[in-house]
Amino acid sequence: MTRDEAWKALALHPDPTLAELFAEDPQRVEKLSSRIELGETGIRFDWSKTHLTDELLADFEALAEAADFDEMRRRLFAGEVVNPTENRAAEHSALRGVGREASVEEAEALRQRMMLLVNAIHDGALGEVKHLIHVGIGGSALGPALAVDALGRDDPLVDVHVVSNVDGVALEEAFEACDPRTTLIAVASKTFTTIETMTNARSALKWLADNGVDDPTGRVIALTASPEKAVEWGVDETRILPFSESVGGRYSLWSSIGFPVALGIGWEGFEQMLDGAARIDQHFRDVDGRDNLPLRAAFSDLYYLRLRGCQTRAVFAYDERLRLLPGYLQQLEMESNGKRVTVDGEPSGPTAPITWGGVGTDAQHAVFQLLHQGTHLVPIDFIASIEPGDMLDAAHHHILLTNCFAQGAALMAGQSSDDPHRSYPGNRPSATILVDDLDPETFGALIAFHEHRVFAAAVMLDINPFDQFGVELGKAIAKKIEGGGERFDPSTEALLKEAGVG
Template sequence: MSSKPISDTTLPNSTHGAVDVILDTAYQGISPKNWASLFDLARKSQLPEFIANLFAGEHVNQSEDRPALHSALRNLSKTPVILDGKDVMPAVTDVWKRMEALCNKWVGVTDVIHIGIGGSDFGPRLAIEALAHVPKLESRGMRMHFLANIDTAELARILDKAQPNSTRVVIVSKSFTTLETTMNAKAVVAWLKAHGCTKGQISKALFAVTVNIPATKEFGVEEDHIFPFWDWVGGRYSVWSAVGLPIALQYGFKTFEEFLAGAHAMDLHFKSAPLEENLSVIMALALLYQQQKRDVKAYAAIPYADALDWFPRWLQQLDMESNGKSIGMDGNPVKYSSPVVFGSAGSNAQHSYFQLFHQGPEVIPIDFIAVRKPMSDRPEAIAHHRILLSNCLAQAQALAHGKSDSNPNNVYPGKRPSNLLLLPELNAFYLGALLVLYENRAATLGALWNINSFDQPGVEYGKVLAKPIEAALSSGSSDIVANENIDAVTATRINLLNS
């Protein structure tokens, strides 16, 4: 091992806890003096004021002149949350009641097709996948299908499995104008018609989660099948709303409440804990330090739990859509913004890209996420889980310390920073806590970088350009020429596709 391991310069107490979740930053290589400077920077950036404003319903989403009150969606204490002089909690509570009532009356349903993309897809899909691994968690056993991509391969695969007469369809779109979602919804309705479902049967099969109720009714969804959410909820922060309906339908409303409870508990920690003890703040400052010191351009999240294999994909949207920006809230260029986020379940990931972590020229910080308890009751579970955890700990140690060798190919530079997040177990409560830990970290990073974490203007331009390109493809012409909407390269490609 190298003579001066990275852990020698860390805080004497590098372990922090909240809601029974443990964060260990020992391998970040941040000295006590540097930690003090980071917390001082957080205060100079008015982070405590930002956190207070976030929960108070202030319009922290400046570009859209809106609050970001997704924390109200998991506010099980029902403490009043005032927005522009009005408590939002009665409306949130009403949606909870309607979700519970729907869970109690769905019978004979074999398939649920959840249609949505981006924030309308990643959160519920992650939760359904993760909770499917929880031993002895009661489930209705419905086939839960997630239809997001406009690629009809996904549509065909789902419709080949679903039974039309016992299928229910949940259409999730904040605006109810998202192209992929509305086209897929129309295709599913056409499939129901083609299989002999009457207009009345189709009407009873359709449900929607949206802000745009008039457009939803015009599509053919009955008013009492529409679950509202609000413009103060960003899509990537919406799984706590009726967007999370698949969780309640599959595992029961009590499980959905436990999911909200873990989230709410982590919110209370973020809202009230001192900066030096605040898990989301500590994680944000550690990443900022690595950006300042090493100019990192990427970081990885590696959950040592197969149940969380979808977690990095959810995290990609959360971080890169929230904070992947080059202009700050003051209209000026920012020095730092979101690194590239990637990851997958360990120990599979070790046999994929860990070579780069250990010996690549770029330093890539890692969040190792581990669960104390095995995720099965198989007789092999304890032995297998012990090996899983030992691999997690060993990788972090090897990355931190490195190894010397006379053969350059066998040298490990070491001093590669990482966190360890340890969950006591993985269930709905701790899944909710984990997601909110990262949601609040994303908001903290936005505040530190002076970035609005709650808008996403960068996703719109490509959608605008797609319309004239689609029209050109529809024409079938192979004589398309460049114009103000289609450049010469794209015109050549359209002609190639149309030839």
């Protein structure tokens, strides 16, 4: 069967309601809910409130076979080229100990180097360190910011501030929270040339100098795949933490880009995060067909994207510690799979929904009106933790979880009424990811699950999830404006004149 034939077979399936699917199959929850064990905790993945059926899953398995999914998965873990437009491997799993042996060994050596520096800082080798300002952008900032916010709230070893926006307001906010005499600066850039990051880095050094720090560059830790550029910039070689060129920015949390996480929560916690991700790597590598949970999630994503025409997918974290997760997933999913051509350069059709979301219960009083009664069909992921992240009255967490589960139930069931203004159509899909506790291990597993979910969808869509050329166009035009001498469209010219830039 070819890929086109598999898609045609999928398009022939009927469209029963979720209520009908549950009524027809008493084993539905057992079939579409699975649990992955992680040391002392685990994660439950419940896809039973989606429209997946045994027949749909069988045809999606046929699509995966037609797309040569098994071979592409083998190449991913073997460290072979899976990014054909840049002729690169994508070896983020090797950073977690799962992948090509040589790459795993190299990652281990680099990780040991980072561990020595992290432990030395904690032991006072660089003097008293209370604060870290981590400057980066994109994957060099989103992953660390999410991990620090999720895992570093309770008595962090070092107070970490992640700054990505070149808007000086963001950097000034970090300055206000830090004492320059006890602050380190981490500069995270794969090339060590990213204009936003290097502009922020220079301003951070000036802030240190202006506040009496004798050797500002000596307070810099460089996180980069271009260590020679960091040396040229003035960073001491002993404070450069390299990572491999085969690790993409949005997949780099597990590399030295995770330095602020290790510094904030401690090396043991960082290792536990890697262990949780490695457990998902092993599952994704070793389990076939619908029982492979990232692949099953990708089946659902493609069903709603291609067969139901859903242009968006929403993620709601019913946990304040995961408030930054929707923003992180926006980059992971849309920068990876936001493409318009296949790997052969042919038109692809829809490849990625717009990812958006928020935090429960806040979102219920903002966007859920549209989800329940609007005209858009939006598949939703709910993410929650059984154990609370607070020490307050248990009523807080009880209300949080009951609201999370109630929203999924209400979206599915709906409610009829003679008053059309009070009628809810129901039959609206959702999936639930329920962790026992949000510790470093489950956090790592949660992120790795989404990484592999994106890859699985890309393989079946025949697109490359590891390049991002679309990001570069706006940057190139910004450089032309800075350089001067070029003319642009009348609107842009008027804006440049009004703002006095260019």
